[in-house]
Amino acid sequence: MISLDDVRKAAAVIAPHVVRTPLLPFGSGWLKPESLQPIGAFKLRGALNALARLENRSRGVVAYSSGNHAQAVAFAARLHGVPAAIVMPSNTPAVKIEATKALGAEVFIVGITERVERAQVLVAERGSALIPPFDHPDVIAGQGTIGLEILEDLPGVEAVVVPMSGGGLISGVATAVKALSPGTRVIGAEPALAADIAASLRAGSLVRWDPLQRAQTAADALRDEPSELTWSHISKLVDDVITVSEDEIFAAMSDLARRARLVAEPSGAVAVAAQSKLGGGVAIVSGGNVDPELLREVLANG
Amino acid sequence: MISLDDVRKAAAVIAPHVVRTPLLPFGSGWLKPESLQPIGAFKLRGALNALARLENRSRGVVAYSSGNHAQAVAFAARLHGVPAAIVMPSNTPAVKIEATKALGAEVFIVGITERVERAQVLVAERGSALIPPFDHPDVIAGQGTIGLEILEDLPGVEAVVVPMSGGGLISGVATAVKALSPGTRVIGAEPALAADIAASLRAGSLVRWDPLQRAQTAADALRDEPSELTWSHISKLVDDVITVSEDEIFAAMSDLARRARLVAEPSGAVAVAAQSKLGGGVAIVSGGNVDPELLREVLANG
Incomplete structure (x- = not known):
């Protein structure tokens, strides 16, 4: 704890x-x-702390999120000058998808049950670090x-x-x-x-x-x-x-x-x-x- | 100044x-x-300062306002436990009139050109102190x-x-x-x-x-x-x-x-x-x- x-x-x-x-x-x-x-959400706090404490972020970061964590990681990554790839479920409100793209992140839309798996594939392919939404x-x-x-x-x-x-x-x-x-x-x-x-x-x-x-x-x-x-x-x-x-x-x-x-x-x-x-x-x-x-x-x- | x-x-x-x-x-x-x-507005700052510095507020306060100053004076008066009478022009949005009443003020609705005069009458009749909106x-x-x-x-x-x-x-x-x-x-x-x-x-x-x-x-x-x-x-x-x-x-x-x-x-x-x-x-x-x-x-x- x-x-x-x-x-x-x-x-x-x-x-x-x-x-x-x-x-x-x-x-x-x-x-x-x-x-x-x-x-527009508290999620920025956790994402900023996690990204700042990452030892190896040169190959970018990956996150999966229904929305606010996505924007948080995109914002934190832009601040630190590293690329962000974000996996979002297809039922995410459009306003959150657009906001994430506007922050410079690469966005992948997938079915709601596939997002963790897809994020793990991105991590494996790119050598990026995963920033989980809460865990x-x-x-x-x-x-x-x-x-x-x-x-x-x-x-x-x-x-x-x-x-x-x-x-x-x-x-x-x-x-x-x-x-x-x-x-x-x-x-x-x-x-x-x-x-x-x-x-x-x-x-x-x-x-x-x-x-x-x-x-x-x-x-x-x-x-x-x-x-x-x-x-x-x-x-x-x-x-x-x-x-x-x-x-x-x-x-x-x-x-x-x-x-x-x-x-x-x-x-x-x-x-x-x-x-x-x-x-x-x-x-x-x-x-x-x-x-x-x-x-x-x-x-x-x- | x-x-x-x-x-x-x-x-x-x-x-x-x-x-x-x-x-x-x-x-x-x-x-x-x-x-x-x-x-819901900056007006609270001025009204609070003016009311706190009033020497004679025991007979209540009077204000005229298109809305936000009205609520500000009503709020400040309630805080100090003095009655507030507020004169509002008839074209004030309903949301502001209702909010002023909800703060316990007595509200008078008048034509837009009559509000100062009506406030002065209230001051004269009641011996209240006028809190002007800006002057x-x-x-x-x-x-x-x-x-x-x-x-x-x-x-x-x-x-x-x-x-x-x-x-x-x-x-x-x-x-x-x-x-x-x-x-x-x-x-x-x-x-x-x-x-x-x-x-x-x-x-x-x-x-x-x-x-x-x-x-x-x-x-x-x-x-x-x-x-x-x-x-x-x-x-x-x-x-x-x-x-x-x-x-x-x-x-x-x-x-x-x-x-x-x-x-x-x-x-x-x-x-x-x-x-x-x-x-x-x-x-x-x-x-x-x-x-x-x-x-x-x-x-x-x-």
Whole structure:
């Protein structure tokens, strides 16, 4: 498992390249708007830390991702002047594919179940380094810097609500939060349609859901499942999980646009939907890369 | 004229109650997203400073405003536990009227030319203190704290682009910026439909435009005109003005939602539209209180 010290080292590495996001008062709690990062999502933190710590990156980097990690690796690679090849599943929103290409990455579109294999082939063919979306200590430590910042701004806050998918974000944030403020509750948030971590915590061990089941949520960045590494953090450090319906996710997107003046993607609104059930705490708005047409629909309905 | 010291004192007064907004990289420049303040606009800074420095506020406060100053005074009054009466013109967007009421203020809707008079009647009847939207040194000093923060984050930045209407924001920002970094250019931004300050700077003295002419811009928070006090700051400290068309304002709103994940109102996008003509610098996104239907239209059009 990663340590507070790993997170602190990551904070020093990434500080020049990420936005120090503020906490925004919101209802009876606060928002941590990671949607304001240059690529529109927290993923930049982990990718920057992982790429900076790679010993051999001269032959480029490879990543597979449903979107935000793709842009994060493309951004970090451009910053370090190395080529990036990104494998994306065919159900990725167009806005995320275009943004990744715009950052100079070579993009490969494949079926949702083939992306890991295709990335491994690229690594073998090119001698590039793989930067996984969550299953790596350096990625987790980078995401954990969000936890450091939350406690710097609000020491001893009652609860932090974190969206969960592969579990990299919550593993890092929980490591920092529990080390600095053991009394702060770390609450995971999941779409009910992809609530495999909630099921795992109830069962006391990792429960696997069919990827096609998880793919049903509109929260396209939350369709992954944890690895052994992230599960080891989650099972020890996460206090509770709140699951939310698709309607609750869309309502939170609308609330964020109207009351917080933030554009959030469905995945980015999941912790906010959970926060409104909890009635307080800090919710991480994890990303804002939404197709404008979906944002328009959400605004029309509420 | 106000001084850097006035701005520094204001910063200390308001710090506990405002969001320390970050600079967000955007194209070849940066954004200062004041739309993320609790009331969705920079106006909170000036209202908080003015109200905190009022000696006699026990009989409440009165303000007249097309919207954002209304919410700012209502918020500040609630914070200090004093009643607020707000006079708003009848063409104010509904979203701003509702938000002002939701903050506990008593709202009076009047014709656009009657608002100052009505506010003065309320002051006379109730013995309340008037907090003007821009024509007061304490208000100007509060807005100037944005300039302090910009230079703290980006010392010696080439240019700061600031929307202009009554001129309180740019007067305060220019005071701070020119005192700390005389080489930084302070550029005003105006809708072409309400470009009376651009005309005044060309003429070398205050030029008055018909209020009904200025009311034609969709940038509803930029329909005011400067006072002698703000003009004395603007004429000495502002380097240049960039005017923008209504189409350019809407395009900037769309860009902000898509590329910066920020909801901006038309007035809040005016400096961003000007920044894209300038090709860099820091643009102040002054507010985000937009009727959702207008945001939907703007997103539909590109």
